[in-house]
Amino acid sequence: VSPVPHWCPRHPSPQQQRPPRQRLGTAGARPRPRRRRRRKSPLETARATLFPVGQVGCFVFQVALLDIDICGPSIPKIMGLEGEQVHQSGSGWSPVYVEENLGVMSVGFLLSSPDDAVIWRGPKKNGLIKQFLRDVDWGEVDYLIVDTPPGTSDEHLSIVQYLSATRIDGAVIVTTPQEVSLQDVRKEINFCRKVKLPIIGVVENMSGFVCPKCKNESQIFPPTTGGAEKMCQNLSVSLLGKVPLDPQIGKSCDRGQSFLAEAPESPATLSYRNIIQRIQEYCEQHHLQEEKRM
Template structure:
């Protein structure tokens, strides 16, 4: 009988298959090298490491959307600022998990800051006294540098963010994710399995093309057992100044 690791991606061929570690479904899987070598896969030691690192983080919330450009990063930053201002005694952290398109440093006004490394790990950048941020944007030589990485390297960076950042005591850790339901999302869910993710907030806009993708994100959450905390419909009140139609506008003035 074909054995399938507990943290395997959907459509995993199994460790006993000739395609183990080689099939398209294996790309980006944390177990890819182990399966390809024929060595039986065991529990990823990073899961326990991340569990211990995030032991003092009460709520871990992923901000998801299957569609790009719907305002996911904006919603994450506003949610972080809102929680931080709601109660000064709350400590909020934001993890920018969009490896190829890190935008939180610019959105939160801390672009150009540097991350310090100590014996306890990376120290996040503080936006306010009770709001901190970690992003790969702080590790790039220039804001214009492109991150051209394959799945396994992006997964390794996410693992490093979760296991090596010294967040301290947090009430909320908000994780801003890239669009889609692929490598980064699977890695986050798998690595947070031991630490316990609180749930996900989904972001969309009213257009049907965005709703089609967010429905896929809901299915992703159901398949990986991630509770959906709510859905934010961004730009719902936008009215085009030209055609007055709203978000479905053509941009042309009405005669």
């Protein structure tokens, strides 16, 4: 177990010792006596999308990727950023950049070793999530993508609360075909509905396996109750797509390389691209609807 580091929410940073900047207008905000016009922070104009991330590809948009899986941060490994550290500047913490248009922030950058265990209760987790939103100098971004841990825990409640004043596009929920996974996903769908978080759709991962030699497809995880497709029909949720098993995905993640770039002709790559396109179309439509309401 690693000792409590100096950046823990219990130990105020120089940014916390002065009146906090309202990075999102939600975290730690105090009510104002009167309405005043003010310049929006970069993240206030971003679209927030919450979902567990396997691979992120961005070619046009300025994207911020926030990993709030405090106890199991895997984003640094997947994105090829293991060993990178967060730097402090006059405007806050600087995210670690994969490309010029993709900045990443994770608790994994704050650990001395990737094997260190983070054993924190809810209040400490919430404090760090608030710092990530308020004290990180993300710059101007188009999309904020939040990678959450499985389940419906403190991290999910906190991020929805802290981003409540922004226009959250919604959540992308990932499952596998077997019923033991679908049971948990039904709970996550109910959670989203209770906290009034829109659901962009569901992705079925590990959906069949295509043999690279004979091209025959087999079901490694049989959908005994109809899989994600049947569940989405019953719960009136969109099925964004199905991603087949491909050993290359695991190899690319372990090397911190883009699977889409390494295996452009893979059936899984085609599925990823179709899913990305559907998410983008949903976000654009959601953004237009929000503008009409304003």
